[in-house]
Structures are given as C-alpha cells and as structure tokens.
Amino acid sequence: MSDIQGGNLIVSAIQNGTVIDHIPSNRLFEVISILRLETIATQVTFCSNLGSKTLGKKAIIKISDKFFKQDEINKIAILVPQAKLNIIRDYKVVEKKMVTLPDEITGITKCFNPMCITNHQPITQRFKVVANNPTTLQCFYCERTTDEGNFNLL
Amino acid sequence: MKSLVSISDFKVEDYLNIIELAAQFEADSYRNLLKGRIISTLFFEPSTRTRLSFESAINRLGGNVIGFADISTTSSTKGETLHDTITMVSAYSDLIVMRHPLEGAAKYAAEISPVPIINAGDGANQHPTQTLLDMYSIQKTQGTLNNLSIALIGDLKYGRTVHSLIMAMKHFKPHFHFVSPPELQLPKEYLQILNDQHIPYTMHSDMLEVLPEVDIVYMTRVQKERFSEPMEYERTKNLYVLRNAMLAGAKPNMRILHPLPRVNEINVDVDASPHAYYFEQARNGVFTRQAIISYLLDL
Numbered sequence: 007m008s009d010i011q012g013g014n015l016i017v018s019a020i021q022n023g024t025v026i027d028h029i030p031s032n033r034l035f036e037v038i039s040i041l042r043l044e045t046i047a048t049q050v051t052f053c054s055n056l057g058s059k060t061l062g063k064k065a066i067i068k069i070s071d072k073f074f075k076q077d078e079i080n081k082i083a084i085l086v087p088q089a090k091l092n093i094i095r096d097y098k099v100v101e102k103k104m105v106t107l108p109d110e111i112t113g114i115t116k117c118f119n120p121m122c123i124t125n126h127q128p129i130t131q132r133f134k135v136v137a138n139n140p141t142t143l144q145c146f147y148c149e150r151t152t153d154e155g156n157f158n159l160l
Numbered sequence: 161m162k163s164l165v166s167i168s169d170f171k172v173e174d175y176l177n178i179i180e181l182a183a184q185f186e187a188d189s190y191r192n193l194l195k196g197r198i199i200s201t202l203f204f205e206p207s208t209r210t211r212l213s214f215e216s217a218i219n220r221l222g223g224n225v226i227g228f229a230d231i232s233t234t235s236s237t238k239g240e241t242l243h244d245t246i247t248m249v250s251a252y253s254d255l256i257v258m259r260h261p262l263e264g265a266a267k268y269a270a271e272i273s274p275v276p277i278i279n280a281g282d283g284a285n286q287h288p289t290q291t292l293l294d295m296y297s298i299q300k301t302q303g304t305l306n307n308l309s310i311a312l313i314g315d316l317k318y319g320r321t322v323h324s325l326i327m328a329m330k331h332f333k334p335h336f337h338f339v340s341p342p343e344l345q346l347p348k349e350y351l352q353i354l355n356d357q358h359i360p361y362t363m364h365s366d367m368l369e370v371l372p373e374v375d376i377v378y379m380t381r382v383q384k385e386r387f388s389e390p391m392e393y394e395r396t397k398n399l400y401v402l403r404n405a406m407l408a409g410a411k412p413n414m415r416i417l418h419p420l421p422r423v424n425e426i427n428v429d430v431d432a433s434p435h436a437y438y439f440e441q442a443r444n445g446v447f448t449r450q451a452i453i454s455y456l457l458d459l
Contacts, residue, residue: 121283123264127242147264148285149166 034065118152181451194223201227217449293448314380336361372409
C-alpha cells in the first residue's frame with residue numbers, strides 16, 4: 007500500500023472497518039466534517055500529504071468498525087468524486103467501492119445566492135445535482151446554481 | 161392541491177387553459193365564484209400595482225381579501241419565521257398570494273402550506289402571473305401564440321419577466337430577437353436551452369434592425385445601477401428608448417408590451433400609437449389573475 011514509505015508503515019492497518027483513499031490532501035478536513043467523524047467513538051486515523059501519481063498529494067482516512075451506507079458516503083462525492091473505499095474485514099480488503107454523485111443533495115453546503123431564502127431562514131438546504139466535473143448544484147428553492155469553487159460547507 | 165410558484169410548474173395545456181379562462185373572465189368579469197371564500201395577499205415587499213391587480217381580481221370573483229401591503233405592520237419584524245407566518249395564514253384563508261424580497265420564498269411557502277400559493281414575485285427569481293398575462297396579451301393581439309416573431313429589448317440579463325416569457329413561449333415555435341447592450345445580454349444558460357431545442361434567435365444592439373420584422377416588441381427598462389461603468393450607461397441609454405418615429409416601418413399587427421412601471425424607455429409619444437398595448441396589457445392582468453385563482457381552486 008502507498009502508506010508504506012521507506013519501509014515504515016506510517017498508518018497502522020485496521021482489523022475491521024473502512025479505508026477512504028484517494029482524497030486530495032486539501033479536501034481532507036472537509037471530508038472529515040461532512041462524514042461527522044468527530045462523533046465516531048471507534049479509532050479513526052488519518053494521514054495527509056502522501057505522494058500520489060494522480061493527485062499529487064493525497065490523504066487517507068481509516069475508520070475502525072465503521073461501515074458506511076452508500077447514501078451516507080455519497081455525501082462526500084460533491085467534493086471528492088474520485089475517492090475510493092476499501093472495506094476491511096480481518097485485515098483484508100473484502101470489497102472496493104466508489105462514491106457516486108446522488109441526484110439530490112440535502113444539507114452539506116450553503117446556497118451561493120445571498121438573496122436565497124435558505125440563507126435567511128432556518129431551512130434545510132436542498133439541491134439538484136445538475137452537472138459533474140465540476141460539480142454544479144441547483145438550489146431547490148431559488149433555482150440558482152452553485153459550483154464546486156463556491157461551496158460553503160455547513 | 162396546486163400552487164403556482166414558477167412558470168415551469170405549468171405545462172402547455174395549463175397555459176392554454178388559463179388563456180381560455182382569462183378570455184371568459186374578460187367577457188364576464190363580475191362573478192360570484194369565490195363567494196364565502198377568503199384569499200390572503202401577503203406583500204412582504206411592497207408592490208402596489210400587482211397587489212391591486214390581485215385584489216381587483218378577487219373582488220370581481222366575490223371573494224374576501226385579508227393580508228398586508230407592508231411588512232412593517234407584521235410579526236415578521238418581530239422575528240417571526242416565514243414558516244410560522246405561512247402556517248398561521250393558511251389556517252385563515254383558502255389561497256395565499258405572496259410577494260417576498262427573497263428568492264425561493266414562494267417555493268418554500270408552497271412546501272409548508274396546505275392551501276395553494278400564488279407567487280406574486282420572489283426577488284429576482286420568478287413572477288409567473290406576469291408571464292401568463294403577457295401570454296394572454298400576445299394571444300389576444302395576434303390571435304395565436306404560434307410562429308410569432310418576438311423582440312425582447314433592454315435589460316435581458318436581470319429581467320426576470322424576459323426569462324420567464326422565453327421559457328413559456330419556447331413551446332410555441334417562436335423566432336426571438338434579443339436587443340440589449342453588451343453588458344446586459346441574455347444569460348448563456350437561456351441561449352443554451354434555445355440552442356438545444358433548435359429555437360431560432362438573433363442578437364442585436366440596435367432595435368431599429370428588428371422593429372420592421374416583428375409581431376411583438378417586449379420592452380424592459382435599462383437601469384443605470386446595472387452598469388459597472390457610468391460612462392457606458394450614458395453612451396447606451398438612448399439606444400434603448402422607443403420613440404414613435406421609430407415605428408414607421410412596423411407591421412400593422414405589431415404590438416408593444418411592457419411589464420410596467422415604465423420610466424423613460426418608451427417615450428410618451430408612443431402612447432397614442434395603435435402599436436402601443438402596455439396599458440391594455442396591465443388591464444389583462446386582472447382577467448388573467450381571475451383565471452389563475454379559479455384554475456388553482458377548481459372553481
């Protein structure tokens with residue numbers, strides 16, 4: 007695995023759980039926030055600025071004894087569509103999963119339009135995903151679009 | 161239960177039904193279809209013309225009106241949420257007409273309310289009853305909505321009435337002519353929709369190029385505050401003022417529409433021209449709103 011550098015294992019392996027790989031380093035803390043990993047009681051390790059041929063620098067998150075539901079993990083697709091999940095059981099990768107962009111997103115980011123009702127009243131943000139690469143979201147309420155460069159995570 | 165929040169809530173069949181109903185209300189406007197019913201008009205942002213047009217429509221239908229014309233007299237100023245205001249008012253009335261300065265407010269209200277919502281304008285977003293009265297005016301003056309040549313002139317970037325009219329009229333094989341200063345051209349997303357649906361259009365900066373060709377001229381105001389460069393406004397402002405002398409070569413059936421209020425973009429010397437139609441258009445708004453209310457309430 008790419009987390010072995012100079013013969014040393016820099017992030018320890020987990021027995022059971024999920025490894026999220028191929029996260030661009032600059033997105034690591036946003037992914038942690040979206041998945042609300044601060045609320046997880048089991049061991050969470052993360053490692054950033056690892057060398058990557060495709061991403062330049064990448065980050066990895068390992069979460070012990072946690073198996074995400076697909077819709078739960080898809081939330082990170084608006085930020086890191088290239089992320090890959092390895093499901094680990096008894097130290098072995100038993101399944102590999104990709105994240106997929108859902109058709110609709112609830113919460114996660116604010117509408118970019120300062121005149122949108124959702125930025126002035128206690129209303130849950132809802133978006134239709136209208137394009138990927140870059141990810142573009144259309145507000146369900148004001149109908150304006152917010153693109154990846156303008157996400158303001160909740 | 162139906163609401164009218166965005167022009168795209170309605171399909172071609174709905175547009176045609178509303179136009180047919182509006183014609184019936186024009187022929188016989190004072191009817192007691194709303195007798196005993198209560199309609200709320202909630203104007204979180206003042207708009208005298210739109211509010212009076214709705215209230216005239218409700219009164220002609222024999223209904224009662226409750227509501228407010230000015231947010232300063234309401235609990236919203238005490239910090240009440242839109243959620244709570246709509247929940248309360250929907251318990252008091254059979255339908256809610258609302259205008260709000262924030263975009264998406266009517267959509268949100270329609271989500272909460274157990275009674276129909278009519279969006280009378282949500283910020284710069286949607287104002288669908290204006291579009292329907294524009295369509296009724298086009299049908300009335302041209303005898304059809306199909307195969308018309310339509311010039312949209314002025315602020316095509318921010319003008320919500322222009323955007324909604326394009327989205328509604330694209331179903332009727334139009335030929336659009338867009339006339340605007342370079343800074344206020346129609347947003348690319350609308351041009352893309354027209355391209356995708358193979359709807360012909362041309363773009364101009366001089367309205368004289370299109371006036372002799374078109375059936376409908378839809379004027380909007382070019383506002384000074386939209387320009388980043390004041391000099392640019394000074395240079396272009398007179399190019400977007402319609403004067404009677406410019407109408408010499410117009411087709412006899414050509415009619416000039418404007419969502420009003422007008423400031424100076426249509427010179428007063430146009431008012432006496434047989435092509436001028438904007439005041440009748442505003443009058444058509446009452447019949448169209450009677451039609452929309454009765455359509456949503458299945459009267």
